[in-house]
Amino acid sequence: MAFRRAAEADKPAILAIAAQIWEGDDYLPDVIDDWLKPGPAQLIVATSGGRVAGLARYVAEFPGFAWLEGLRVDPAYQGQGIAKALTGRMVEMADEAGVEVTALSTYMDNTASQRVSAAFGFERAVGFAYCEGKLDAVKGHARASTRVVEVARDEAAAFIAASRGLAAGAGYLPHSWRFYPFARGPQIALARMERVLGIREGGRLAALLCLGDQTPHGAASRSIDCLEGEPEAVEELARHALTYAREEKYFEAMIPCEEGGAPPSLPALLKVGFEVWNEGKADVIVFERRRQGAR
Numbered sequence: 001m002a003f004r005r006a007a008e009a010d011k012p013a014i015l016a017i018a019a020q021i022w023e024g025d026d027y028l029p030d031v032i033d034d035w036l037k038p039g040p041a042q043l044i045v046a047t048s049g050g051r052v053a054g055l056a057r058y059v060a061e062f063p064g065f066a067w068l069e070g071l072r073v074d075p076a077y078q079g080q081g082i083a084k085a086l087t088g089r090m091v092e093m094a095d096e097a098g099v100e101v102t103a104l105s106t107y108m109d110n111t112a113s114q115r116v117s118a119a120f121g122f123e124r125a126v127g128f129a130y131c132e133g134k135l136d137a138v139k140g141h142a143r144a145s146t147r148v149v150e151v152a153r154d155e156a157a158a159f160i161a162a163s164r165g166l167a168a169g170a171g172y173l174p175h176s177w178r179f180y181p182f183a184r185g186p187q188i189a190l191a192r193m194e195r196v197l198g199i200r201e202g203g204r205l206a207a208l209l210c211l212g213d214q215t216p217h218g219a220a221s222r223s224i225d226c227l228e229g230e231p232e233a234v235e236e237l238a239r240h241a242l243t244y245a246r247e248e249k250y251f252e253a254m255i256p257c258e259e260g261g262a263p264p265s266l267p268a269l270l271k272v273g274f275e276v277w278n279e280g281k282a283d284v285i286v287f288e289r290r291r292q293g294a295r
């Protein structure tokens with residue numbers, strides 16, 4: 001088994017693996033060109049006898065923090081410890097870089113992925129409820145509001161830092177299936193959002209919504225992140241956000257719900273045609289590994 005950074009020439013082998021994952025519904029084909037671009041994030045392939053057997057991506061965008069995603073093993077090579085070896089390599093990269101916290105997300109029933117991460121000391125940090133709005137179901141609920149304004153990133157950062165949702169999400173700001181450690185870089189997280197929209201009442205921000213583009217699921221989806229505030233304003237913002245739908249297949253939102261009572265975003269999203277997979281309870285789980293001695 002050898003590891004190396006993926007190159008353009010690996011694309012066909014990577015796509016051949018993706019075609020066999022989740023009955024061909026893997027999002028990798030949508031993001032692979034982006035993932036192969038040179039940059040600080042590294043797509044690593046594991047090779048066996050020169051053939052690409054598996055892959056995983058290491059993203060170091062925030063100080064002291066690394067995000068792992070895209071773990072895949074060719075079904076022909078599964079069950080031989082390749083995912084563990086790849087994750088071990090990622091953890092080594094994080095340790096070499098002095099990273100304090102390494103994190104990843106996975107669906108609650110992905111036992112294989114959870115066994116792999118548990119072997120390296122990853123522990124559940126927090127859970128979010130996945131909420132999906134298929135275009136056909138939500139488009140009839142879209143309504144542009146003249147009260148919606150673009151919010152300056154500094155003001156948005158202060159609103160999010162004090163929000164109930166951030167606390168309920170253990171400090172993570174969701175962006176589709178990726179979760180940003182907000183306090184480590186509020187502006188890095190907000191720079192990933194296509195729009196930051198709000199509604200003001202009496203001069204203060206009554207509700208905020210971040211609309212994320214280039215989600216981990218590629219152009220086929222668009223995420224509604226950090227929808228929070230007063231219930232009526234939240235619903236108005238959600239309806240407004242739906243007017244940005246174009247040819248996307250669906251919208252997705254992760255609802256922080258660890259502290260019991262779901263925040264107002266969940267009822268608002270259900271009202272505008274979104275559906276949940278687990279009755280609105282946490283089903284997308286963020287796992288963290290802390291370097292020894294790190295807080």
Ligand SMILES: CC(C)(COP(=O)(O)OP(=O)(O)OC[C@H]1O[C@@H](n2cnc3c(N)ncnc32)[C@H](O)[C@@H]1OP(=O)(O)O)[C@@H](O)C(=O)NCCC(=O)NCCS
Pocket residue numbers: 021022070071072073074077078079080081082083084085105106107110111112113115116
């Ligand atoms: C998850 C995945 C990467 C695991 O790859 P792998 O190389 O077969 O995993 P390993 O051989 O390193 O096995 C690691 C552990 O997972 C367990 N495992 C593997 N496949 C499993 C399955 N289908 N169900 C339950 N456990 C499984 C193994 O028993 C082993 O656990 P153990 O050492 O405690 O016994 C692979 O199944 C895959 O590509 N799945 C689809 C994509 C995916 O789910 N990626 C993770 C997204 S977060």
